[in-house]
Amino acid sequence: MTSLCPTALAAPAPPRRRLSPNAAFLLQASMTLGFLAGSSAPTPFYAIYQNQWGFSATMLTLAFGIYALAVLSALLVGGRLSDHVGRRPILIAAAAAQAVSMLVFATADGLPDLLLARVVQGLSAGAAIAAAGAGLLDIDKGRGAIANSVAPMMGTAAGGLLAGLMIQYLPAPMHLVYALLGSIFVLQGAAVFFMEETAPVRPGAWASLRPRLAVPLAVRGPLLLAAPALVAVWAMAGFYASLGPTLIRSFAGTTSILLGGFALFVLAGSGALAVYLIREASPTALVRLGAFALIAGMALVMTAIAQHSVLLFLLGSAVAGLGFGTGFQGALRSVVLLIAPQERAGVLSVLFVIAYLAMGLPAMVAGYDVAHQGNIVVTAYEFGSGVVLLALLALLGTARR
Structure with a gap:
């Protein structure tokens, strides 16, 4: 009688189910959106934290700036890591760290806890933005460029608006919003486990951790x-x-946190809509349109400040948002379509380093100026004039093309 060995009797293990490329694309886009939403969700609570814990306006500015610094550190140190170890390990670790930061926010009882949560949040967001952005390009270059433009804008707006809605209408908002976002991050991290890896493992992972802002010659x-x-x-x-938020609340004569977040939502919402509607235009045309819209939008906003008009401020925000969306998409597409697959995360890291420096440093200077000068209107005029000047420089750049 023939004997069968145990291995011959064992049934083959069923293959692990994997997400389709389209599902993996949507998952990574949702992670970028979710991480940016998590970064803006604490913003409406800052005034509440300041009243409860009694820290100064300068410390409030530090809470905003330390997040940007943590993101920059992660982009500089770990931005290229997913090009060597793959996208999945980075995204799983980043989702877990984001969930931990939500827990720290929810249980915070002082400024040190708030700063710790912002550091953990910034480090994980910086690593994930580069990995997810590169993963989107791995799957589809064209759609990936659009998603890399839309997701950060919508995430930035959605987090603040979500927190504002919860403060306005739901109980225990300072715990509920973090519990909701933390649960989303856990689910996203679990879903990444079923994603197909799009970046093969390559040597040089440790070397990639050296801070470096190098880009390929063809992209410079x-x-x-x-x-x-x-x-x-x-x-x-x-x-x-x-x-x-402070400007529009002063116009309306209200302390509504929801209204303060609405202007940012209008800006990002009109930007995302513009990206979708004008996605077929060339990168140069998009940057040119974005620069003109930025100049027109900021002119309307500064007029609204002078006239204390909420309606004009929101209209200017919508026009400026058109410039935000088209300008960012045009700048991004003019670069990312030239990147080789093994260089995607590294080059995206450089792009987001520029973006976060541009967002964080002027905002910190403005916060310091308001805290010491006490005149937010003068600071707003100075800030707006700087944005107009930069938009003019962007127009010169399109002329050079």
Whole structure:
């Protein structure tokens, strides 16, 4: 009688189910959106934290700036890592760290806890933005460029609006919003486990951790021409994140946190809509349109400040948002379509370093200026004039093309 060995009797293990490319694309886009939403969700609570814990306006500015610094550190140190170890490990670790930061936010009882949460949040967001952005390009270059433009804008706006809605209408908002976002990050991290890896493992992972802002030779010229547009649109985002809520509440004569977040939502919402509607235009045409819209939008906003008009401020925000969306998409597409697959995360890291410096540094300077000068209107005029000047430089860049 023939005997069968145990291995012959064992049934083959069923293959692990994998997400389709389209599902993996949507998952990574949702992670970029979710991480940016998590970064803006604490913003409406800052005034509440300040009243409860009694820290100064300068410390409030530090809470905003330390996040940007943590993101920059992660982009500089780990931005290229997913090009060597793959996208999945980075995204799983980043989602877990984001969930931990939500827990720290929810249980915070002082400024040190708030700063710790912002550091953990910034480090994980910086690593994930580069990995997810590169993963989107791995799957589809064209759609990936659009998603890399839309997702950060919508995430930045959605987090603040979500927090504002919860403060206005739901109980325990300072715990509920973090519990909701933390649960989303856990689910996203679990879903990444079923994603197909799109970046093969390559040697050089440890070497990639050395801080370096190097880009391939073929990309340097387009990046230099795109930089003014990147700086202009993200400096404007910093304007809205740091000064916008206080300005519009002063016009309306209200303390509504929801109204303060609505202007940022209008800006990002019109930007995302513009990206979708004008996605077939050339990168140069997009940057040119974005620069004109930025100038027109900021002119309307500064007029609204002079006239204390909420309606005109929101209209200017919508026009400026058109510039935000088209300018960012045009700058991004002029660079990312030239990147080789093994260089995607590294080059995206450089692009987002420029963006976060443009958003964080002027906003911190503006916060310091308001805290010491006490005149937010003068600071807003100075900030807005700087954005207009940058938009003019972006127009010169399109002329050079």
